Amino acid sequence: INWLAATIEGNAERGKMQWNHGKGASHGFFLNHNAIMLQLCAPFLDSPNFWKRVSARYVAAHNSRLNFLPDAKLGLSDEDDLAW
Numbered sequence: 001i002n003w004l005a006a007t008i009e010g011n012a013e014r015g016k017m018q019w020n021h022g023k024g025a026s027h028g029f030f031l032n033h034n035a036i037m038l039q040l041c042a043p044f045l046d047s048p049n050f051w052k053r054v055s056a057r058y059v060a061a062h063n064s065r066l067n068f069l070p071d072a073k074l075g076l077s078d079e080d081d082l083a084w
Contacts, residue, residue, distance in 0.1 A: 005065035
């Protein structure tokens with residue numbers, strides 16, 4: 001899981017509108033990355049009630065492996081950000 005988080009963090013450049021292709025991984029890398037992610041998630045997606053086993057709040061947790069602080073906070077005031 002740490003490696004998957006590191007690949008996403010290491011390719012934050014790709015999240016920009018105009019990103020430097022020399023600093024981010026190729027489209028092919030992320031096609032393969034997403035295919036592997038779907039295969040790893042297959043056991044969780046095998047039943048119609050899969051959403052009960054997956055917590056959407058994990059990504060926003062303070063101990064999450066991903067850092068979303070530099071991302072834009074659209075429509076969120078500084079007070080709301082601190083309260084969150």
